[in-house]
Amino acid sequence: MKDGRDSGYKKGLWFLGAWCLVLGAWQWALPISLELGNPDFELPPSNLPGNSTAPIELLNGNNTIPGWTYEGTVQYVPLAAGGGHAIRLGQDGKINQTFIANGDSMSYLLTFALSLGGQNCSVNASLVVSAPDSSSVFSWKQRYEKGTWESYGLYLGSWGDGESINLVFQSQATETDSNSICWPLVDSLLLKTIGPLTQTRGNLLLNGGFESGPDFLDDSKGTLLDPEPSVARSALQLWSVMGTVKYIDSKNYFVPQGNAAIEIVSGVSAGIQTAKTLTEGSEYSLKFMLGDANDSCMSNFVVGVQAGSVAQNFSLQSNGTGSSRGFSMVFKAESAPTLISFQSYIPSQSKDELKLRLQLNAKLSARNCSVLHAAE
Ligand SMILES: [Ca+2]
Numbered sequence: 255m256k257d258g259r260d261s262g263y264k265k266g267l268w269f270l271g272a273w274c275l276v277l278g279a280w281q282w283a284l285p286i287s288l289e290l291g292n293p294d295f296e297l298p299p300s301n302l303p304g305n306s307t308a309p310i311e312l313l314n315g316n317n318t319i320p321g322w323t324y325e326g327t328v329q330y331v332p333l334a335a336g337g338g339h340a341i342r343l344g345q346d347g348k349i350n351q352t353f354i355a356n357g358d359s360m361s362y363l364l365t366f367a368l369s370l371g372g373q374n375c376s377v378n379a380s381l382v383v384s385a386p387d388s389s390s391v392f393s394w395k396q397r398y399e400k401g402t403w404e405s406y407g408l409y410l411g412s413w414g415d416g417e418s419i420n421l422v423f424q425s426q427a428t429e430t431d432s433n434s435i436c437w438p439l440v441d442s443l444l445l446k447t448i449g450p451l452t453q454t455r456g457n458l459l460l461n462g463g464f465e466s467g468p469d470f471l472d473d474s475k476g477t478l479l480d481p482e483p484s485v486a487r488s489a490l491q492l493w494s495v496m497g498t499v500k501y502i503d504s505k506n507y508f509v510p511q512g513n514a515a516i517e518i519v520s521g522v523s524a525g526i527q528t529a530k531t532l533t534e535g536s537e538y539s540l541k542f543m544l545g546d547a548n549d550s551c552m553s554n555f556v557v558g559v560q561a562g563s564v565a566q567n568f569s570l571q572s573n574g575t576g577s578s579r580g581f582s583m584v585f586k587a588e589s590a591p592t593l594i595s596f597q598s599y600i601p602s603q604s605k606d607e608l609k610l611r612l613q614l615n616a617k618l619s620a621r622n623c624s625v626l627h628a629a630e
Pocket of ligand 1: 294295296337338339340441442
């Protein structure tokens with residue numbers, strides 16, 4: 255009974271905490287979705303009826319596709335029944351679209367669906383997504399199934415109001431024999447802007463609830479975030495990314511608190527890190543929540559947490575039913591900005607742990623300060 259009451263009490267606090275964080279995010283960093291032209295490629299090329307079931311139509315220079323211009327080998331690809339259409343970027347394939355930046359000091363975050371690799375090819379071409387001052391390469395990774403769709407999030411840049419921004423997708427292959435290459439498929443673009451983040455009440459960490467990040471596609475399997483060493487250029491605002499982590503939403507996943515969380519797969523080297531200037535010699539407490547992914551995996555999972563010079567492993571006994579638990583760690587600030595990181599723990603023997611997932615929400619406060627501890 256006591257556990258039940260405690261659990262209800264905790265849920266109430268989590269809810270209140272989440273409400274404060276979300277309110278803070280809305281107040282200071284209004285996210286805006288921007289409309290790109292034909293972002294899902296469902297408006298067909300000019301010489302192709304929309305209901306075409308032809309396997310592949312080559313965009314050959316005699317037609318146009320609404321919203322986009324293209325060069326090289328670009329194919330308009332019908333997907334499985336009811337799955338709509340996508341673009342395949344073949345040899346030297348490139349599509350681009352120009353949009354006008356709206357508002358100063360906004361971060362532009364892009365989410366898109368990408369399918370890399372195929373069953374019958376020895377070489378997988380990569381995809382390069384670029385905008386003024388930014389260029390990101392997406393390559394097939396061994397741990398993902400070839401030819402399946404994944405959604406990726408990335409930081410495109412930050413520009414002045416009214417600037418003309420050229421968004422470019424192009425294929426990149428190191429091999430010259432194009433017959434042995436599988437080319438990338440692209441679909442479902444979502445563009446979003448976020449203003450500068452401001453500290454929310456009771457939490458010294460900016461974006462500690464991971465509410466500010468790229469958008470999620472409908473029925474999202476989570477948005478993958480590739481390694482990004484710079485907090486200023488990270489799609490997960492103000493957190494650098496080590497390895498590849500997954501950004502998940504509460505609509506499609508169990509999330510310990512708020513609308514979004516970071517999922518770290520156990521056994522794969524990955525994590526996130528931020529930095530905060532604190533008062534030297536003062537004690538701080540870092541509170542965070544860990545939750546399992548509600549995927550029926552029963553095991554003990556471990557995350558390595560570091561705040562300044564204090565490093566500690568925390569473990570959560572998961573019953574695979576979407577449970578979560580709050581943890582905290584006390585540390586003393588030093589003169590340099592304090593680095594705070596959460597990293598997957600690599601088990602040396604147990605293979606069972608490879609499948610486990612971990613979700614995080616983090617909060618930092620000065621000790622003995624009267625604040626709402628959502629994770630307490
Ligand atoms: Ca589509």
